[in-house]
Amino acid sequence: MIGGHDMKRLGSLLRWTGRVVMALMACLLAGWAGLALWFQAESPWRVPALLVCAALGLAAVMAPWMLRWRGRIWLVAGAGLLATLGWWQTLAPSHDRIWADDVDRLTWAEVNGNRLIMHNVRNFEWRSETDYTPRWETREYDLDELVSGDLFLSYWMGPAIAHTLVSFGFADGRQLVFSLEIRKEQGESFSAIAGFFRQYEVVLIAADENDIIRVRTNARGETVRMYRLDMPPSALREALLGYLQEAEDIRREPRFYNSLTSNCTTIVFDLARRIVPGLPLDYRLLLSGYFAEYAHDHNGLVPGHEFFELEAAGDITARALAFSGDPADFPAAIRVGVPFLVH
Structure with a gap:
């Protein structure tokens, strides 16, 4: 009592x-x-x-x-x-600012049956982060020739944080990469804290691998790992079309980047959930450096390998740094030794 x-x-x-x-x-x-x-x-x-x-x-x-x-x-x-x-x-996102050169244009697409025309595909030649030749291109693809998807993680702040990119491969050897990024203004740099406070607009970049992967390995000194996705052709097409719809949504209505809810990893997860409903939330969606392990645990990567094997074989940094040939050969060069699907 x-x-x-x-x-x-x-x-x-x-x-x-x-x-x-x-x-x-x-x-x-x-x-x-x-x-x-x-x-x-x-x-x-x-x-x-x-x-x-x-x-x-x-x-x-x-x-x-x-x-x-x-x-x-x-x-x-x-x-x-x-x-x-x-x-x-009252704070509103805008497309009308003085943007940094590498995010200056918005990508958009025309789809007519199996014919895909991509406008404003970035294909810069990077000699350093500040020394580059800008190139924005219009490219045409056949969606029936879409044969592969690869997940790239670029590590710039320790093992827990990485930038997430997805690359779609076509039968002719070309790769088309999508990357959700902050749309930096000239002279602006990224801050994860500022990303919670409407500091940046968001942009979806479509790019050539020789641009968007090499700028990370060669110009910024980041470590990049690649993993082959285990996806049937119908799922690959759905994911690619999902990226195109996201690009069009951003082009029509600007929106703010958010370090937690609207970033490079959440877009991949959202598209994956369209294909595989019910994928669970996980701390590795926030700690994006571990996102590939999450994908492996949910049967999203090439089967038949332990994750540590895929992680070791997928480190393409040294191959990217060593490459000095024709830019068209860059995708094949960095994939040497990476486990792929066996049909």
Whole structure:
């Protein structure tokens, strides 16, 4: 039986816990508002807005222990939060900015039966990240000649984070790669934190492997691994058409990139779910460096091999760095030794 003294102690503990929870919630909300203002507020309003946000945030964090002033503090802080949310909703994505050269154009396609015409396929010649020859091309493909799909992971920030690309192969040896990326403005660089705060628009790049893979291995010094996807021709076609629809949706209506919900890995997962409904959510969708292991666990990669074998054989970095031949031969050169499907 609980005595009166114990009940008082329990009540005191519950009140203290509730105050801590309210203070933590106030801290999180103030932190979100501060970061939103930091990344998006324009000068000369940014500094004053941040100072007001910090003052209201600090007061809201202390309010649970300031019984006399608590109601008024939360009223003012709540009004400030609502004002911030209202301003946040006015931020709109745009196609009309001064873009970096490598994301300057939006790809789009014409499909007439089995005939695919791709416009604005990127095929830059990269000598370094800042020294390159821009080329945007129109290319034609026969969808009946679509024979393969490959998953590329490009590691730029440790083993847990990678950029995800999908390459579609045709019977004539050509590869067409799709990559969902931030649409950088000139002079802008990527920040994962800024990616949560509407800092970037999103763009879907269609490119030649000699461009979009070599810029990562040769110009940026990234490690790139390739895995053959285990997909029948009908699924390959559905995935390719899914990318084309995504490109058209972006072209018609710009949207913001989001580091969690709209990135290079979520698009692959969303397209995979169209083909294989019921694919489960997994931490490896967030930690994209492990996405290939997720695909292997769900029978998405070439069968008959342990994952560590595919991972080792799929490291194409050295072959990409060593290649110096005709760009048309680059896809074949980097695939030497990579396990493929045996028909």
